[in-house]
Amino acid sequence: MARRRPVRAPEPLRATSMWRVDQVFLTRRGVRVEVTCSMVNDQGGLRNLSVTAPTDDPVQAVRHAARFIAGRGNVSSARQARVRWAREQTTTLQDELIRDRQLEDEFLDEFEETLSAVRDQQR
Known part of the structure; x- marks a missing residue:
């Protein structure tokens, strides 16, 4: 006699998914900085x-990107x-591994400020 697989309840559908910023990559594009958030x-x-x-200032660029992402x-x-x-901005393989902790702090600070402002508006 064949064994039956147990029936699992399907996962509920979500109207929207909540996302978390995992990585932020900076790339110079002429006199501007492109910020890609993964x-x-x-x-x-x-x-x-x-x-x-x-802007061409990395600090201002990550703050700009944080406002854009948190406002979504x-x-x-x-x-x-x-x-x-x-990767194309690095000069050695070691550069690919280096995290910019100062820019991480700037991004997180601006993200949290914008996110709290968005939540205050929704109340």
Whole structure:
């Protein structure tokens, strides 16, 4: 007699997925900085969002990107997001591994400020 597999309840559908910023990559594009945010959700999905900041200052660029990402409404956190320069901006293989902790702090601070402002508006 054949064994029957137990019937599992299907996972509930979600109207929207909440995303978390995992990594942030910076790339110089002429006199501007392009910021690409790599995000994951709780089901293992991956999504990238890019924004070109109207400045060549990396600190201002990550702050601009943090405001853009946090303002979207379905991004829940950016804790432990790693900020790195994109591969084409590095000069040695070691450069690819280096995280910019100062830019990580700037990104997280601006992200949290914008996210709390968005939540205050929704109340």
